[in-house]
Amino acid sequence: xxxxxxxxxxxxxxxxxxxxxxxxxxxxxxxxxxxxxxxxxxxxxxxxxxxxxxxxxxxxxxxxxxxxxxxxxxxxxxxxxxxxxxxxxxxxxxxxxxxxxxxxxxxxxxxxxxxxxxxxxxxxxxxxxxxxxxxxxxxxxxxxxxxxxxxxxxxxxxxxxxxxxxxxxxxxxxxxxxxxxxxxxxxxxxxxxxxxxxxxxxxxxxxxxxxxxxxxxxxxxxxxxxxxxxxxxxxxxxxxxxxxxxxxxxxxxxxxxxxxxxxxxxxxxxxxxxxxxxxxxxxxxxxxxxxxxxxxxxxxxxxxxxxxxxxxxxxxxxxxxxxxxxxxxxxxxxxxxxxxxxxxxxxxxxxxxxxxxxxxxxxxxxxxxxxxxxxxxxxxxxxxxxxxxxxxxxxxxxxxxxxxxxxxxxxxxxxxxxxxxxxxxxx
Amino acid sequence: xxxxxxxxxxxxxxxxxxxxxxxxxxxxxxxxxxxxxxxxxxxxxxxxxxxxxxxxxxxxxxxxxxxxxxxxxxxxxxxxxxxxxxxxxxxxxxxxxxxxxxxxxxxxxxxxxxxxxxxxxxxxxxxxxxxxxxxxxxxxxxxxxxxxxxxxxxxxxxxxxxxxxxxxxxxxxxxxxxxxxxxxxxxxxxxxxxxxxxxxxxxxxxxxxxxxxxxxxxxxxxxxxxxxxxxxxxxxxxxxxxxxxxxxxxxxxxxxxxxxx
Numbered sequence: 001x002x003x004x005x006x007x008x009x010x011x012x013x014x015x016x017x018x019x020x021x022x023x024x025x026x027x028x029x030x031x032x033x034x035x036x037x038x039x040x041x042x043x044x045x046x047x048x049x050x051x052x053x054x055x056x057x058x059x060x061x062x063x064x065x066x067x068x069x070x071x072x073x074x075x076x077x078x079x080x081x082x083x084x085x086x087x088x089x090x091x092x093x094x095x096x097x098x099x100x101x102x103x104x105x106x107x108x109x110x111x112x113x114x115x116x117x118x119x120x121x122x123x124x125x126x127x128x129x130x131x132x133x134x135x136x137x138x139x140x141x142x143x144x145x146x147x148x149x150x151x152x153x154x155x156x157x158x159x160x161x162x163x164x165x166x167x168x169x170x171x172x173x174x175x176x177x178x179x180x181x182x183x184x185x186x187x188x189x190x191x192x193x194x195x196x197x198x199x200x201x202x203x204x205x206x207x208x209x210x211x212x213x214x215x216x217x218x219x220x221x222x223x224x225x226x227x228x229x230x231x232x233x234x235x236x237x238x239x240x241x242x243x244x245x246x247x248x249x250x251x252x253x254x255x256x257x258x259x260x261x262x263x264x265x266x267x268x269x270x271x272x273x274x275x276x277x278x279x280x281x282x283x284x285x286x287x288x289x290x291x292x293x294x295x296x297x298x299x300x301x302x303x304x305x306x307x308x309x310x311x312x313x314x315x316x317x318x319x320x321x322x323x324x325x326x327x328x329x330x331x332x333x334x335x336x337x338x339x340x341x342x343x344x345x346x347x348x349x350x351x352x353x354x355x356x357x358x359x360x361x362x363x364x365x366x367x368x369x370x371x372x373x374x375x376x377x378x379x380x381x382x383x384x385x386x387x388x389x390x391x392x393x394x395x396x397x398x399x400x401x402x403x404x405x406x407x408x409x410x411x412x413x414x415x416x417x418x419x420x421x422x423x424x425x426x427x
Numbered sequence: 428x429x430x431x432x433x434x435x436x437x438x439x440x441x442x443x444x445x446x447x448x449x450x451x452x453x454x455x456x457x458x459x460x461x462x463x464x465x466x467x468x469x470x471x472x473x474x475x476x477x478x479x480x481x482x483x484x485x486x487x488x489x490x491x492x493x494x495x496x497x498x499x500x501x502x503x504x505x506x507x508x509x510x511x512x513x514x515x516x517x518x519x520x521x522x523x524x525x526x527x528x529x530x531x532x533x534x535x536x537x538x539x540x541x542x543x544x545x546x547x548x549x550x551x552x553x554x555x556x557x558x559x560x561x562x563x564x565x566x567x568x569x570x571x572x573x574x575x576x577x578x579x580x581x582x583x584x585x586x587x588x589x590x591x592x593x594x595x596x597x598x599x600x601x602x603x604x605x606x607x608x609x610x611x612x613x614x615x616x617x618x619x620x621x622x623x624x625x626x627x628x629x630x631x632x633x634x635x636x637x638x639x640x641x642x643x644x645x646x647x648x649x650x651x652x653x654x655x656x657x658x659x660x661x662x663x664x665x666x667x668x669x670x671x672x673x674x675x676x677x678x679x680x681x682x683x684x685x686x687x688x
Contacts, residue, residue: 026634026635105510106509106510106511107510107511107683108511108513108542108543108680108683109683109684116548116551117509117513117515117540117551118509118510118511118513119509119510120473120485120507120509120510121510122473122475122476122481122656123473123485123656123657125637125654125655125656125657126471126473126485126486126507126657127507127509127510129515129607130507130509130513130515130540133515133538133540133551133553134540134551136553136568137538137540137550137551137552137553137569138550138551140553140568140569140571141550141551141552141569160655160656162476163474163475163476163655163656164476164637164655164656165476166433166434166435166475166476166477167433167434167435167436167437167438167474167476167655167656168435168436168437169433169434169435169436170435170436172436176437176638177630177632177638179632180632209433212433213435226637229635229636229637230637232612232634232635232636233635233636233637235635236606236610236612236635237610239610240609240610243573247568247571247573248571
């Protein structure tokens with residue numbers, strides 16, 4: 001029975017692993033993990049906000065089902081979280097360190113888990129070291145007689161970029177460190193965007209720091225440079241935990257899963273932070289490794305995956321039946337090359353139940369309740385989402401197909417009571 | 428409801444005074460000798476990004492330097508208060524060379540955790556020893572060895588080193604950072620920037636960290652360090668500054684223990 005290690009970061013953009021091709025960042029720990037397992041590049045968080053996404057990851061249900069449609073809410077009491085389910089049904093000891101955020105950001109009291117260590121809200125630069133050291137100590141101090149572990153190492157960085165944005169809101173006269181001028185990453189290709197957007201998306205951008213701070217190109221690029229340093233910080237903490245698994249002789253007996261709760265704007269569509277339905281906020285890295293048992297050094301660019309897949313995957317590796325009504329699939333058969341069928345679409349929810357995204361292999365459809373502007377992007381020919389096709393009559397059948405898929409998906413959900421926008425067209 | 432005006436600019440001594448987070452620095456004794464024996468204690472203050480709220484004393488860092496012939500001993504004590512008063516403690520004894528970046532040659536480090544009930548979490552104890560041999564760094568953690576390569580110094584060592592550097596522009600000091608005497612982050616440079624609001628400033632850029640800025644007075648005493656949202660502020664009362672956060676955390680823990688959410 002393998003041990004299971006789930007590593008979570010917060011607000012990590014998909015394109016932040018150096019071994020996956022980003023030349024402006026160095027992530028040796030994530031690089032080594034990629035070499036030992038599979039990296040999924042078509043992986044989507046369930047919701048582009050911390051609490052709702054984490055509630056979905058740890059329940060296997062959508063935000064509209066858990067009731068956690070915004071930060072500060074608890075998962076519905078009749079839905080068991082992953083720790084509770086594992087504690088009741090698996091042989092594993094369920095251990096947690098770091099950020100929880102359902103509802104408390106950090107707490108010693110997480111149902112189903114023994115908590116090693118909390119952290120510090122808004123300060124991953126300080127609290128993440130306590131998380132990694134606590135995990136390191138736990139792994140080093142185990143004995144061979146101990147039950148297998150299900151350990152969650154939940155880091156806050158690179159979410160600290162939110163503090164950076166508030167501290168560096170206003171455009172300075174010059175670059176604070178002039179020697180960085182030739183080291184700053186370029187602006188993303190989709191910095192300029194199609195302005196035919198839902199009202200919420202446009203309004204969200206205007207409320208953000210670059211708009212208030214009158215940013216120029218240099219400040220944008222300095223922000224991207226700074227974000228990459230935050231990712232490097234958490235990569236080092238991840239490295240400590242992975243080294244502890246390896247050094248304590250448990251790597252060959254441990255399945256490692258890595259993902260993030262949502263992404264980060266990083267200048268795409270001139271966005272910062274999250275809480276929108278573009279790729280920068282939704283697409284996250286997802287890696288699974290079980291050296292000696294699963295294929296290594298694989299990059300899967302084909303299969304659509306979602307954070308909702310984490311719960312059934314962990315149950316599968318723990319050899320237990322998952323609870324009913326999970327909305328994701330176990331990745332284990334896919335990783336073993338034995339999946340006969342897979343997701344033909346994934347859905348993300350957002351903005352206090354107001355927004356929906358449907359992603360199929362070729363297209364991506366975005367809609368907000370009570371907003372006349374929807375979006376359709378051809379992800380094969382326009383992966384940067386720069387041309388909204390939804391108003392083009394040629395694409396009307398494709399828009400309708402995605403709306404039908406969304407309605408079909410929604411019809412199976414057991415939504416929590418008293419949700420806003422509960423009567424949106426897709427319900 | 429807390430006010431939410433963004434700070435807007437990087438943290439400097441003047442800005443912290445403007446935000447009423449810094450009243451001033453303790454006077455530097457006339458006989459302060461960066462190459463002699465001294466103790467500096469810093470409050471670790473973190474900024475959430477708003478002027479009015481969320482800026483807290485999260486811990487302290489205490490450094491004591493003791494010359495030992497051609498080397499010196501740097502004693503480190505650090506305490507960080509995590510949520511619900513979960514304490515993370517470090518104690519290190521480091522033998523350093525009198526080089527521009529205070530290169531460590533050997534050290535011991537203990538990492539401890541204390542729960543909100545005041546009980547030491549002995550099951551999470553970590554004890555490390557380290558030594559350097561040229562570019563090779565060997566670290567033993569609870570008896571398990573690992574090595575890495577680099578011309579290293581530690582972040583705590585740099586708090587000492589900057590006090591011995593001349594206040595004039597020179598070629599950058601280059602090194603690899605062994606952060607917390609544990610995590611290797613390569614390709615760092617430390618440079619003198621000049622005077623900023625009457626204080627001498629150095630800055631450090633490298634892989635895996637947000638830039639560090641160091642402010643020193645004319646007596647070469649390190650008064651403040653800022654890296655991103657985190658600051659270290661010289662303060663003789665630093666050790667007592669976390670009491671409020673600790674008590675608040677313990678109270679929250681006790682409340683939740685009685686009625687979990």
